[in-house]
Amino acid sequence: MSDKKPLPTKDRLIRAASELFRKHGYHGVGLSDLLAKAEAPKGSLYHHFPNGKSDLARAAADRASDQILRILANCFAEATTFKDGANALCDRLAEAFDQSGMWETCPVAATLFEGPDNDEFRAHAAHLYEGWIAEVHDHAERLGMDHDTAQAAAEHLFVLLQGSWMLARARRSSDVLRELPERL
């Protein structure tokens, strides 16, 4: 494997949390699972994340959100049309879906939405989502849309992708994601 650089413990924890929460949701993952996957002892967890599971969940969601932002940026960077960018994005996400074993959820939803019924968590989830939409919005404006149209387009794409991912998950097939561009 790519274990050349044995990631520092903190990163290993975040990575493991990010993966496990995506698959099983916040409450579906126990500390024992987390520590086993990260190959870290409990002491390290509470050293790096004094508030334990919930702190780690926030960090994991942030990491996952950054990954998404990077994907958004990449797909739209090469695009000359909004439609082009959207198409690339759909393809890229369909790929990710297939690679994930067709069962992971939106990482933010899995870790923050279904987490402890803490208002901070909910607000943070909303904040991350708005970040995604803002990223797409900026590209939309750059590609010629006026402010309002760009906002509508960005939100629309978000909605379509979230919904399609859910149906894809139910069907265990990325077809819905792949055919999404036709519906724009």
Add this chain to the structure above:
Amino acid sequence: MSDKKPLPTKDRLIRAASELFRKHGYHGVGLSDLLAKAEAPKGSLYHHFPNGKSDLARAAADRASDQILRILANCFAEATTFKDGANALCDRLAEAFDQSGMWETCPVAATLFEGPDNDEFRAHAAHLYEGWIAEVHDHAERLGMDHDTAQAAAEHLFVLLQGSWMLARARRSSDVLRELPERL
């Protein structure tokens, strides 16, 4: 309250499960919460649902799915156009969203998707979703669409609603759902 007819224990359990799972997800709800809300002792749970929590979850998801089917039927029954039906549906769901305290998820996703990583569960969730889509599909055909167009329209509406609900939840506002018709 409306405690005129003290619902039989089994129904009380299903109702409580349906509500709690929607709010906290399968793993987020303990048997103690469930039994407290249903005002039922543990013995009754395992009498009516020999396999315990997972059996109850299936029943709860089925109940929730039936409620959705009824809503779909109602909204499209009075409609003379597919667009009319879709509009009514969006309004109706926005209402439900507001009434739920703006935080419940899709009941099937919450109870079956995030449940035990059982393949039966996943398949059943998919089956329920296809039922929703089929219902809309039939109405779409009745309202003049050909088979393929109807299928596409039904799936599209499903995707839009699931995605919009998610964004609405993040923003704690039903606006996205209410404005959805404009985007069709």
Add this chain to the structure above:
DNA sequence: CCTGGAATAGACCAATCGGTCTATTCTCAT
């Protein structure tokens, strides 16, 4: 080399988890 804080390591804890089991009560056909 010594030292002090960062990091690791895991034993330990109360609480809660889902589930089992026995005892009791309710209900209704005989």
Add this chain to the structure above:
DNA sequence: ATGAGAATAGACCGATTGGTCTATTCCAGG
């Protein structure tokens, strides 16, 4: 009235949960 099965009731169980605490190891600055 009675016997039988359905339903209720909750004590009890081992396993696991998230979290605390102490002991040890690691490593850089003196």
